[in-house]
Amino acid sequence: MMQGPLEGIKVLDLSRVLAGPFCCMLLGDMGAEVVKVERTERGDDVRIVGPWVGGESLYFLMMNRNKLGVTLNFRHPEGPSLLKSLVRQADVLVENFRAGTMEKMGCGYEELKKVNPRLIMASISGFGQDGPYKDYTCYDMIAQAMSGHMEMTGDPEGPPMTTGSFLIDYSTALLALVGIMGALRAREHTGLGQRVDVALFDTAASFLVTAIPEYLLFGAKTTRRGNRDRYCAPANLFRAKDGRWVFIAAATDALFPRLLKVMGREEVLQDPRFATNEARMQHIEEGEALLEAWVRPQTADEVVAKVRGAGLPCAKVATIEEVVTDPQLKHRGMLVEMDHPAAGRVPMHGLNIHFSETPGKIRRPPPVLGQHNDEVYGRWLNLDASGVARLKAEGVI
Amino acid sequence: MMQGPLEGIKVLDLSRVLAGPFCCMLLGDMGAEVVKVERTERGDDVRIVGPWVGGESLYFLMMNRNKLGVTLNFRHPEGPSLLKSLVRQADVLVENFRAGTMEKMGCGYEELKKVNPRLIMASISGFGQDGPYKDYTCYDMIAQAMSGHMEMTGDPEGPPMTTGSFLIDYSTALLALVGIMGALRAREHTGLGQRVDVALFDTAASFLVTAIPEYLLFGAKTTRRGNRDRYCAPANLFRAKDGRWVFIAAATDALFPRLLKVMGREEVLQDPRFATNEARMQHIEEGEALLEAWVRPQTADEVVAKVRGAGLPCAKVATIEEVVTDPQLKHRGMLVEMDHPAAGRVPMHGLNIHFSETPGKIRRPPPVLGQHNDEVYGRWLNLDASGVARLKAEGVI
Numbered sequence: 001m002m003q004g005p006l007e008g009i010k011v012l013d014l015s016r017v018l019a020g021p022f023c024c025m026l027l028g029d030m031g032a033e034v035v036k037v038e039r040t041e042r043g044d045d046v047r048i049v050g051p052w053v054g055g056e057s058l059y060f061l062m063m064n065r066n067k068l069g070v071t072l073n074f075r076h077p078e079g080p081s082l083l084k085s086l087v088r089q090a091d092v093l094v095e096n097f098r099a100g101t102m103e104k105m106g107c108g109y110e111e112l113k114k115v116n117p118r119l120i121m122a123s124i125s126g127f128g129q130d131g132p133y134k135d136y137t138c139y140d141m142i143a144q145a146m147s148g149h150m151e152m153t154g155d156p157e158g159p160p161m162t163t164g165s166f167l168i169d170y171s172t173a174l175l176a177l178v179g180i181m182g183a184l185r186a187r188e189h190t191g192l193g194q195r196v197d198v199a200l201f202d203t204a205a206s207f208l209v210t211a212i213p214e215y216l217l218f219g220a221k222t223t224r225r226g227n228r229d230r231y232c233a234p235a236n237l238f239r240a241k242d243g244r245w246v247f248i249a250a251a252t253d254a255l256f257p258r259l260l261k262v263m264g265r266e267e268v269l270q271d272p273r274f275a276t277n278e279a280r281m282q283h284i285e286e287g288e289a290l291l292e293a294w295v296r297p298q299t300a301d302e303v304v305a306k307v308r309g310a311g312l313p314c315a316k317v318a319t320i321e322e323v324v325t326d327p328q329l330k331h332r333g334m335l336v337e338m339d340h341p342a343a344g345r346v347p348m349h350g351l352n353i354h355f356s357e358t359p360g361k362i363r364r365p366p367p368v369l370g371q372h373n374d375e376v377y378g379r380w381l382n383l384d385a386s387g388v389a390r391l392k393a394e395g396v397i
Numbered sequence: 398m399m400q401g402p403l404e405g406i407k408v409l410d411l412s413r414v415l416a417g418p419f420c421c422m423l424l425g426d427m428g429a430e431v432v433k434v435e436r437t438e439r440g441d442d443v444r445i446v447g448p449w450v451g452g453e454s455l456y457f458l459m460m461n462r463n464k465l466g467v468t469l470n471f472r473h474p475e476g477p478s479l480l481k482s483l484v485r486q487a488d489v490l491v492e493n494f495r496a497g498t499m500e501k502m503g504c505g506y507e508e509l510k511k512v513n514p515r516l517i518m519a520s521i522s523g524f525g526q527d528g529p530y531k532d533y534t535c536y537d538m539i540a541q542a543m544s545g546h547m548e549m550t551g552d553p554e555g556p557p558m559t560t561g562s563f564l565i566d567y568s569t570a571l572l573a574l575v576g577i578m579g580a581l582r583a584r585e586h587t588g589l590g591q592r593v594d595v596a597l598f599d600t601a602a603s604f605l606v607t608a609i610p611e612y613l614l615f616g617a618k619t620t621r622r623g624n625r626d627r628y629c630a631p632a633n634l635f636r637a638k639d640g641r642w643v644f645i646a647a648a649t650d651a652l653f654p655r656l657l658k659v660m661g662r663e664e665v666l667q668d669p670r671f672a673t674n675e676a677r678m679q680h681i682e683e684g685e686a687l688l689e690a691w692v693r694p695q696t697a698d699e700v701v702a703k704v705r706g707a708g709l710p711c712a713k714v715a716t717i718e719e720v721v722t723d724p725q726l727k728h729r730g731m732l733v734e735m736d737h738p739a740a741g742r743v744p745m746h747g748l749n750i751h752f753s754e755t756p757g758k759i760r761r762p763p764p765v766l767g768q769h770n771d772e773v774y775g776r777w778l779n780l781d782a783s784g785v786a787r788l789k790a791e792g793v794i
Contacts, residue, residue: 002586005579030579045649049628050675053614059628062606109753128751131728137710141624141632145644145712148720150624150634152561154551159634160642160714162624164549167564170604174571179750181578182402182427186755188585189399194754205720205731206749207567209459212732215717216744217450222717227538227547227559231446231456235538237547237556245557247542252442278447313534315542317557320612320619323545323602331528334602335609347613352603353576354525356506357591358583 004031004360009184010380011092012037013067016044018140018166019124019200020096021063023173027092027180028066029351029360035376036067036367037086039074040397043369054343061346061366065338069367070376071397078396080106084115089380091193092180096124099134109195119193120183122176128199138200140166147204148211154224161224172203233280234259234287237317244300245317248291248307253277255312262310263294340365373397401428401757406581407777408489409434410464413441415537415563416521416597417493418460420570424489424577425463426748426757432773433464433764434483436471437794440766451740458743458763462735466764467773468794475793477503481512486777488590489577493521496531506592516590517580519573525596535597537563544601545608551621558621569600630677631656631684634714641697642714645688645704650674652709659707660691737762770794 009032013024021036021044028034038044046059053061072086073079084107087093093112095102102108102123109121123129126138136142141162144150149168154161179196187193205212210230211222222230229235232251240246250259253276260266268274268290273283280287295303300316307314318326324347329335333350340346343365351360377388377397391397406429410421418433418441425431435441443456450458469483470476481504484490490509492499499505499520506518520526523535533539538559541547546565551558576593584590602609607627608619619627626632629648637643647656650673657663665671665687670680677684692700697713704711715723721744726732730747737743740762748757774785774794788794 002583005583007586026575030575051611051615051617053610058607058610058614062610127725128729131725133725136705137708139646139710141626141644141646142710142712145634145642145714146720146723148715148717149561150642150644150714151716154558154561155555158552158555159624159636161551161558162634162644163560163564164546164551164619164621165604165606165608167560167568167604171564171568171571174568174575175750177575178423178427178571178578179752181575181582182750182755183752185578185581186399186402186752189404190754192754194752197751197753198749199729201725202729202731202749202751205723205726206746207562207564208717208720208746209562210455211562211717212721212746213450213455213459213744214448215721217455218448220448222561224561227556229538237542237559239556245542245547247538247547247559249536249538308533311534313536313539315539317542317547318545319548320545320605320608323543323605324609324612326543326602328524328528328530328598329602332525332596332599334599347610349603349605349609352595352599353572353579354594354599355576355580355583355591356594357587357589358579 002031002358004029005355005358006030006032009033009091010089011035011094012086012090013094015094015096015124017046018063019169019173019176020094022170023124023176024067024094025063025065026173026177031360034067035372036064036069037072038069038369040071040395043071047369053346054340056340056343061340061343062348064366065362066364067367068372068376069370070373071370073396074105076396082391082396083107084112085381087112087119088116090116090119091184092120092122094122094124094176098137099125099129113193117192118187120180120187120196121193122180122196122198124172124176125199127201129197133201140169140200143168143200143204147201148208149204152211152222152224155226156224168200168204171207172198172200175203228284232277233284234291236288238292238295240295240300240303241297242299246295246300246303247315247317249313251277256280258310259307259312262306265290336362338362338365342368370397399428399755401426402752402755403427403429406430406488407486408432408491409483409487410491412491412493412521414443415460416566416570416573417491419567420521420573421464421491422460422462423570423574428757431464432769433461433466434469435466435766437468437792440468444766450743451737453737453740458737458740459745461763462759463761464764465769465773466767467770468767470793471502473793475791479788479793480504481509482778484509484516485513487513487516488581489517489519491519491521491573495534496522496526510590514589515584517577517584517593518590519577519593519595521569521573522596524598526594530598537566537597540565540597540601544598545605546601549608549619549621552623553621565597565601568604569595569597572600625681629674630681631688633685635689635692637692637697637700638694639696643692643697643700644712644714646710648674653677655707656704656709659703662687733759735759735762739765767794
């Protein structure tokens with residue numbers, strides 16, 4: 001049985017911080033041999049970001065399981081040629097430096113493909129490898145700000161809002177992964193690798209979907225709507241007696257009558273203000289007021305039991321405390337533990353794709369800096385102990 | 398040259414609404430032949446959701462380019478066997494019915510793999526195919542509520558907040574795509590297909606990352622923080638003279654001094670409250686007050702020009718009006734137009750992965766209901782015109 005669907009694929013992970021490491025972690029989850037190549041001395045930028053567990057950055061621990069770790073001094077005169085030696089053995093290289101950095105090192109795609117024409121090089125950046133913004137610095141939040149996602153998120157009366165986690169980083173990591181796997185398939189046919197170029201800003205723009213044509217065709221400026229659905233009603237958040245919030249969606253003409261039945265208010269359906277989705281959208285405040293009045297005297301759990309019991313989409317807004325003990329997430333293997341030599345048992349997210357025949361696995365914890373220098377430089381480059389020792393002594397690794 | 402990296406792959410898209418159709422659209426963007434199989438008469442649920450362009454649902458148009466369209470009456474006695482005939486010709490089937498629906502139709506994975514052992518069946522659902530919640534109804538917002546993402550998004554003083562677009566739906570679509578492409582690779586080795594099972598709730602949980610161990614190791618309840626970064630300061634939104642919002646991040650010990658230089662306030666670095674990130678996190682209000690006072694008398698564009706000019710991450714929160722004319726997005730091909738026979742020229746998002754050698758392409762607009770019945774049933778099943786006519790006459794398609 002395969003060790004995951006990517007068994008046999010060798011990956012060089014030159015990336016730092018978030019989108020690149022997350023992409024490469026998923027490559028590792030699926031069975032690829034991923035070697036994280038970090039600069040000497042400091043390594044990945046997030047190694048110095050707390051909080052800490054047994055001296056290790058929690059942030060780093062969450063992004064780098066299923067990788068071997070080596071160091072490489074990119075600024076040493078021998079650095080680029082050592083990298084090229086690794087590239088010769090690799091199927092995939094992932095980097096998320098600023099556009100042009102690899103080229104400045106003499107390791108741009110055009111150079112690397114001379115060394116290994118089968119190489120797939122995935123570049124993850126803020127704005128892409130070309131265009132007027134290519135040199136701008138970018139983070140997830142910058143992409144959310146510039147793409148309209150912040151404009152669309154939050155309370156209509158309040159400021160634009162970013163998401164509570166780095167969803168554009170994670171999504172861009174997934175698009176890079178799709179690109180890499182597409183390029184692997186293309187290579188089966190052509191025998192050649194290629195460059196895959198994804199960008200946080202592109203990702204965010206591609207998720208605007210209806211907002212683009214709504215403006216260009218109708219002049220409609222999609223903006224903040226709080227927790228209300230944009231197209232259907234009722235679908236919003238309501239506060240229960242115990243102060244907890246409940247999301248209720250009964251926004252189709254099939255579901256709304258079922259909600260009214262749960263509420264014991266079936267006569268409302270006779271009211272032309274609520275008879276169709278179009279009418280409900282026009283009288284959205286009045287319709288939500290009915291739900292508010294019904295929810296308010298009950299606890300959130302009572303409301304959820306009734307509405308969900310009728311087969312309607314409904315949920316209490318969970319706290320992190322509740323999420324980390326959620327029985328469904330436990331059942332699905334989404335809450336797991338990993339053993340780390342320094343940090344001990346570390347709880348973390350599980351594998352987010354379930355393959356029936358070639359499941360992935362957490363095979364190893366994140367490396368400490370340079371942990372696998374001997375193994376990887378030995379095995380990949382056929383260097384003996386004295387060869388690796390020389391690289392260390394001369395500061396190349 | 399290949400028509401995208403998935404040329405030659407045949408996909409049956411049985412999915413409706415959002416995550417499934419988005420996944421299959423990307424399969425089509427990458428060159429797969431995607432046949433959208435819709436129920437007779439009404440088709441995909443979103444065909445009846447406005448707004449409308451030339452009688453077509455804009456929502457549907459945004460999710461279904463690069464697909465052929467056929468109808469199939471799943472409740473007709475001949476429906477399941479007709480579906481199985483299509484499955485025999487397919488590489489991939491994507492569905493997002495509620496867990497168990499395919500089995501009730503007699504078309505569960507165990508049945509379908511008897512018909513075609515090479516089939517890859519990807520199931521996208523709210524909570525997955527098993528576990529205590531498998532029968533609950535789910536949407537993007539339900540997953541955001543139950544996974545902690547709403548708890549973590551929004552103003553600390555305000556209610557939990559959902560994202561302004563369906564980011565968990567899109568991400569789950571991407572994970573399904575990764576799963577499908579992983580299974581295609583595994584099939585190269587094993588000769589057999591498999592089931593891929595992804596869920597909105599799993600996806601959202603896997604993006605919590607540090608929030609899980611922070612609670613389980615330290616008891617820290619990650620919650621709403623507005624637009625502040627959780628680990629570094631300063632990184633927040635500031636309001637300019639013209640009422641526009643600017644995001645500024647200068648939250649590392651390398652970047653912060655550069656921001657102070659731009660502000661002409663280099664002496665602040667001598668203040669022990671701001672000398673290190675740890676100190677800045679402890680005095681976050683005071684540090685942000687310095688930035689607020691500097692931003693407030695300037696326009697957003699002035700602030701961005703100065704801060705970005707110094708190479709620091711900085712952005713104005715863009716409106717949709719600005720996004721749809723953004724020069725970088727235009728340059729990157731992220732804002733394109735598609736010709737549709739009924740809707741005319743429809744502006745939409747472009748292809749969000751750039752392949753250097755096997756680029757994808759918008760080859761066809763979304764189908765009208767049953768548009769390609771003759772072509773697909775003819776070509777895939779080798780039916781002649783009278784065979785297809787019989788299926789139509791008997792209400793099978």
